[in-house]
Amino acid sequence: MxxxxxxxxxxxxxxxxxxxxxxxxxxxxxxxxxxxxxxxxxxxxxxxxxxxxxxxxxxxxxxxxxxxxxxxxxxxxxxxxxxxxxxxxxxxxxxxxxxxxxxxxxxxxxxxxxxxxxxxxxxxxxxxxxxxxxxxxxxxxxxxxxxxxxxxxxxxxxxxxxxxxxxxxxxxxxxxxxxxxxxxxEKPHPAAVSAPVARRATPRRIWLLAGLALLLMLCEGVANDWSALHLRDVLAAPAATAALAYGVFATAMTAGRLLADRVATRFGPVAILRYGAGLAALGLMMAALSPWIPLALVGWTVFGAGLSGCVPQLFSAAGHADRNAAGANVARVAGLGYLGVLAGPAIIGPLTHLAPLNIVLILPVAFCVIAAGAANVLRPQSASVAQSDAADGRGALRS
CATH class of the missing domain: 1.20.1250.20 (MFS general substrate transporter like domains)
Structure with a gap:
């Protein structure tokens, strides 16, 4: 085995x-x-x-x-x-x-x-x-x-x-x-056959996970599309130096994901999301407000390191929420998160006509703060909570 x-x-x-x-x-x-x-x-x-x-x-x-x-x-x-x-x-x-x-x-x-x-x-x-x-x-x-x-x-x-x-x-x-x-x-869990209500109640938590995926993957999209432009347009960095902004972000993101599983195993997914998203907010704030190129590069690095473990934990939680509907739940979270990646340019671009890019970047900082504050959504549900969800599901069906 x-x-x-x-x-x-x-x-x-x-x-x-x-x-x-x-x-x-x-x-x-x-x-x-x-x-x-x-x-x-x-x-x-x-x-x-x-x-x-x-x-x-x-x-x-x-x-x-x-x-x-x-x-x-x-x-x-x-x-x-x-x-x-x-x-x-x-x-x-x-x-x-x-x-x-x-x-x-x-x-x-x-x-x-x-x-x-x-x-x-x-x-x-x-x-x-x-x-x-x-x-x-x-x-x-x-x-x-x-x-x-x-x-x-x-x-x-x-x-x-x-x-x-x-x-x-x-x-x-x-x-x-x-x-x-x-x-x-995997064989379907026996409870899945006799408890369809539980499945109806599952999406309430799944949509919370999907909403967080939307916010955090939008932040990833912002780094993909705007990190190099931030250094070039706000800090007047040469093109080669500006390209380093995305480079350090992507490198920190990859390295962080290689380490995140060990951290999650020891401290749990809630800590990964809470402190990871908080660290990402700190890093992007540092990059956005820095008047110096080296400090801005440090900020983009910290931003990538903080975000690195967050989204995988959301996917994992969605898949484990209902073992008999893992694919559908992952699809909900991944689908809304994917829209977040696409929405990044659409949201940030027009706002740069109203304010400088470094000020507009405060918006994804706020998204990271929201994600950090909602980290308890990754905490495993107790039996009483599951029963409450089931009751809510029955009420929603009656209404």
């Missing part, structure tokens, strides 16, 4: 790394695809909304499928969809085919995202300790590998179609090799 669990954990690492690599290799080739299709930045921005829309639909669709058929089937199928779709933007010849390609890629990515997180919850349940953050760190490492590979293939003069095609082939082969090690579906 232990050997099969270790093999399943290794396979889950593979799927997270593959997903990070596939999305990363697309991101690296965005400028080349943009030139090939002959569109500008504004048009590309609208088309990227299709990527998000496809991802949201895929997440909501695959969650119940993972509960019904098991992650052992849904994870490799979703990974194959994502791998096959990543080549499509590279062969798109016009705006219409690129739009369809991005919709398909987003759909495949959304499916794989929820499916592999649902399986990660199953693996974590087998280990009976926190292992979720390390999977998310592997996703980040896959993106780093994609950046290195993409830079090399572009220096060799490879076309987007060739590079993305090779990435798709790697994804398909990797998914096929890792699939046999995935865990078989």
């Amino acid at each position: 232990q050997s099969s669990l270790r093999a399943a954990r290794l396979a889950t690492f593979v799927f997270f790394a593959l997903n990070g690599f596939l999305i990363g290799i697309w991101v690296v080739h965005i400028p080349a695809v943009e030139r090939r299709v002959g569109i500008g930045h504004p048009t590309l921005g609208w088309l990227l909304l299709l990527l998000g829309a496809g991802g949201f639909v895929g997440m909501r669709l695959v969650g119940p499928l993972a509960d019904r058929f098991g992650a052992r089937i849904v994870v490799p199928v979703s990974a194959a969809l994502c791998a096959a779709a990543v080549v499509l933007p590279g062969v798109s010849a016009n705006i219409w085919t690129l739009g369809v390609s991005l919709l398909a890629l987003g759909f495949g990515n959304g499916c794989q995202d929820v499916a592999m997180n649902a399986h990660a919850v199953q693996v974590e349940h087998g280990y009976r300790r926190s292992v979720m953050s390390a999977f998310h760190a592997t996703y980040s490492l896959g993106g780093v590998l994609a950046a290195l590979v993409g830079a090399r293939t572009q220096s060799w003069g490879w076309s987007p179609a060739t590079a993305l095609g090779m990435a798709a082939l790697l994804g398909l082969v990797g998914a096929a090799l890792a699939a046999p090690a995935l865990l078989r579906p």
Whole structure:
């Protein structure tokens, strides 16, 4: 049993790394695809909304499928969809085919995202300790590998179609090799058959987790889109120095996720969210208000370290809230969180017309403070609380 669990954990690492690599290799080739299709930045921005829309639909669709058929089937199928779709933007010849390609890629990515997180919850349940953050760190490492590979293939003069095609082939082969090690579906808990009310009451807590995921992943999106611009536009940093802002954030995020599982095992998920989100708020406040570039870089580093373990704990809590609906619950949390990543540019951008960027960054600071204050949502529910939730669920159904 232990050997099969270790093999399943290794396979889950593979799927997270593959997903990070596939999305990363697309991101690296965005400028080349943009030139090939002959569109500008504004048009590309609208088309990227299709990527998000496809991802949201895929997440909501695959969650119940993972509960019904098991992650052992849904994870490799979703990974194959994502791998096959990543080549499509590279062969798109016009705006219409690129739009369809991005919709398909987003759909495949959304499916794989929820499916592999649902399986990660199953693996974590087998280990009976926190292992979720390390999977998310592997996703980040896959993106780093994609950046290195993409830079090399572009220096060799490879076309987007060739590079993305090779990435798709790697994804398909990797998914096929890792699939046999995935865990078989768990048998439904006997209480699930006789207690449908408990399932109806579950979403109340799940939506709280999803709301926190929305806030915290919006903060991650802010770092992705605005960290380098903050140093360049507010502190007049050279372009190369400004790029370090996202670099230190991403590095701290990855390193923090590699360590977060041990911290969560020792101190619990509530402490990870409370002190992690609090640390993130402190770091971003430091970056936003700093008049010096080095101190701002320290702030972005602290921001990444603080955020690193928070979202994986939310996914884990959603998956463990109801063992028979783990996929659907992870889909709710991941889906709303994904909207947060997309909403970051949409919210921050217009506000910069009303106030300087460093002042606007106080908004995600507030979001981190809210998340820290709501950390008790990760505390395991007692029997009395569960009964209260069930009563609320019956009342909601009657009303």
